[in-house]
Amino acid sequence: MSDDKNETEGAQGPGEDGRRRERVIGTPSPAREKALLAEDDISAPAGVGEQLDEASMKRAERIVATFFLVAFAASVTFIAYFIGWSGRDGGMHGVLRARESNFWLGGTMALSFLAMAVGVTIWVRRLMTSKPIVQERHELAADEESRAAFAQDFMEGAEDSGITKRPLLRRTLLLAAAPLGLAPLVLLRDLGPLPEKRLRHTYWGEAVKKAQAEGKKGVRLVVDGTNKPLRVSDFSSPGGMITVLPEGIEEEVPEEQVLTQNAKAVTILINVPADKFKPAKGRENWHVNGIVAYSKVCTHVGCPAALYEQTTHHILCPCHQSTFDATDAAKVIFGPAARPLPQLPLSVEDGYIVATSDYHEPIGPSFWERG
Secondary structure, X not given: OHHHHHHHHHHHOEOOOOOXXXXXXXXXXXXXXXXXXXXXXXXXXXXXXXXXXXXXHHHHHHHHHHHHHHHHHHHHHHHHHHHXXXXXHHHOOOHHHHHHHHHHHHHHHHHHHHHHHHHHHHHHHHHOOOOOOOOOOOOOOOOHHHHHHHHHHHHHHHHHHOOXXXXXXXXXXXXXXXXXXXXXHHHHHHHOOOOOOHHHOOHHHHHHHHHXXXXXXXXXXXXXXXXXXXXXXXXXXXXXXXXXXXXXXXXXXXXXXXXXXXXXXXXXXXXXXXXXXXXXOOOOOOOXXXXXXXXXXXXXXXXXXXXXXXXXXXXXXXXXXXXXXXXXXXXXXXXXXXXXXXXXXXXXXXXXXXXXXXXXXXXXXXXXXHO
């Protein structure tokens, strides 16, 4: 009881300044230790960890070297794929090719960095001593004595790491790091090839040329999803909107390019009331009794402008609220879009709605115009 009482009084008794002090749970009893905190760091006794088993170190050295070789192989694979495969067919690819490219480039680079990190971690944990290190704070400006001390510490650290006496680690580390240093230079190739004029056109142009070569007026519009050709009588109710594509795009475009060509050619067809429609100058014959076609790709950043408000006849892009007037050549009336939605020239042939040419301006974000 007396010991407990003394311990309690020592833990909660008044200090020299007269204020009451309490001992933190888990700290040594001041009655027995005569101090709240240890003055010296006793977590690692002197000499612990300074001598390592050479057999274990050799085994760890081989493991580290293996990881460095894996990092080297992954980096070389990254460069080889980037040069030899990712830019094939002129560098233009669709969604499937983009997925493939992301998988190989991202996977090999991630594997390279991961293998390097694991190798360095094992090197530090298994091949370097674990003696306590104390870092003191000094003035920022270093004198000659401090510089000499730093040089000595650096050389001692290099000696302690084993990089000078273990050539296998040194050589495999340099081998693994070399491709990583070259990778940024190789990536400069991704600035080309330039798209040239390929972003200025959609499949509508090719489809119209094929149809006209067969003696037709233009290519028929088909409903997206059903591929059913659209008659004027099928779309006679004012205020309606539907998504259409050029006929034959699914059959005539290579499978790996279908999604890309669909994304560029996708078009919204809107039936604007005749008393509200105001054809733009030079486009008086681009509509069919108020049925007008605009690109579905927003001219801001390429989101689908797929919302239509029948009362106001406004086309809305849900991504950033760019708003276009369907009655007035899809001019921008609100939002960040810089230009109207491109308009597709329409006509009628045998009761079907047909497109008579490609868009007369690039579809999508405005920067495509500079491609």
